[in-house]
Amino acid sequence: MSNDIFVVVEQLKGKISDITFEMLGKGREMADALGGKLYAVLIGSQCAGLADELGKADGVLCVADVRLANFNPTAYKHALGELVRERAPRLLMIGNTSMGMDLAAGVSALLNIPLIAYCNNLRVEEGKIVATAQIYGGKLFADAEATGDQLVVSILAGSFSADAGKATGGAPVEEIKAPLSINGGAGVRFKQLIEPEAADVDITKQDILVSVGRGIQSADNLELVEELANALGGVLSSSRPIVDNGWLPKARQVGKSGATVKPKLYFAVGISGAPEHLEGMRDAGLIIAINSDPKAPIFDVAHYGIAADLFDVVPALTEKIKEAK
Template sequence: MSQDIYVVIEHLRGQVADISYVLCAAARQLAAASGGQVVGVLLGHNVQGLAQDVAVDRLLVMDDPQLADFIPDRYQQALAGLLSAQAPRVTLFGDTSIGAELAGGLSVQLGWPLVSYCRSVRADDGRLLYISQLCGGKVMAEGEIPAPHALLAMVPGGFQAEQGKRTSPPPVETVASAAVGGRITLKQYIEPESGDVDISKEAILVSVGRGIQNADNIEMVQELAAALGGVVSASRPVVDQGWLPTTRLVGKSGKRVKPRLYLALGISGAPEHAEAITDSQTIIAVNTDASAPIFDIARYGTTLDLFDLVPALTEKVRQAKQ
């Protein structure tokens, strides 16, 4: 039985997704314990030259015009053929729109168990263990990665992307594609609108969550953002309520952000939000609940009430600038 750890390298519009490096970092930890190799799997068309910095022992490239765009059923067929033939011990996917769809379909097709929302992995006395972040991050479930084969869909947070990079290109092997036509075709790729501001490019984000209570209180946060020279972004409940436009949404269904400062006000840190802020240089969390998962990824935090803190902080920032 193979002890190799496979990583499905996610990419879009010619860019390797950050989650791929996180997967490589996790895979290295698992491979050190299983005694296998870390093997990257790259699907696409004209993708030679992509993923040259992923920390894998070898990179399998399946290059096929049918795989030029991410079409779920084609990618699934191509991967099902490869994985059933090579039977790795564990295969890692990002728990992203692309990765979660593939991992779920493959789990059914191959009959291999899938662990979703996996935040970290570790080895203990020869056993491979996962920690999965359930119920919006409120429950951390630890278990043994099922044998002989398992699929893991990972959220960011447990490993640094930097740990999954290498400086020299990995050895590349070309593998035959088993992609089939499928029922779905891509008609058009629509770039999301950047709208009033592009929060993915802002250096300072003051982000507001359900803890803000109602639309009228957003103004207070806008004043703090203006004093700091940043802009306001939000978690999903705030956008769903229509208190801020969708262009300000941070998270799985919004934008990934990488500001110098991410100030999270009244945000719990659910996985769908947290996965999009892990590239921030500094995260500061303000949340009255000391057990909120946002504190797991924040560098600084306070359990002060945001309604006490925000006006006082705005005043202090203004004074400091005079």
């Protein structure tokens, strides 16, 4: 058994997603602590171009085949499974994304290797890998160790710095022939990529977000919170009910089924702090919550809290910020 670490590269239409770089940065740390090597595993129709961005790894293992051009959980499971079976890495890191959740569970079951899902941290303690995993939808975090020599983990987006995993050039690429077993994916057919509507703003890239929840009561009142966002030089985002009501576009939704954000400042206005919402924003630099219920769970993660009626606080705050400017 090696002490090597495999990071599965996630990409869409030739663009590597940030979760990959987050895992490469953390994977580098873990490989150094274990005394193993770090490999980026690329599965797709070709390696050219993408491998150049994976310089943080000691090597890139590329399984390229035209049948792997689009994500197919069964075919990808077999392509990755064969590689893991042959090379026996100590740790396999996969993003806890819509693709990664399928893949991590599939490989774990195929090879009978334990899976710790929903991880937001990893460390090495006395030679053992300890993973911190989110349970009960984010209400609790548990430190977990797996039995056996190998482990699969799925990592929540936003857990680590993506910049720490970015480095160009350098990593040698090994091309690996796709195993025959990928034909097992024939029962599942890729039909179409349905892209979300084009977003007017990308809330994952903002330093300041003012997020609004059901406490706002009606679409007409949104203006109030938007004024606060404007005064702060930030952008309006929201909890899910606001999007479900059609008051803001889907691209503005923060949380489990929306975006994971990590702004420097996150205002939560009239948001209760359900686990599905917290999942998308708990790592923001500074969280300020305004909620009339002093027992609202949002106050458990907020750095500052105002237990008051938002209709009193928000206009007064906006006015003060404008004055201060």
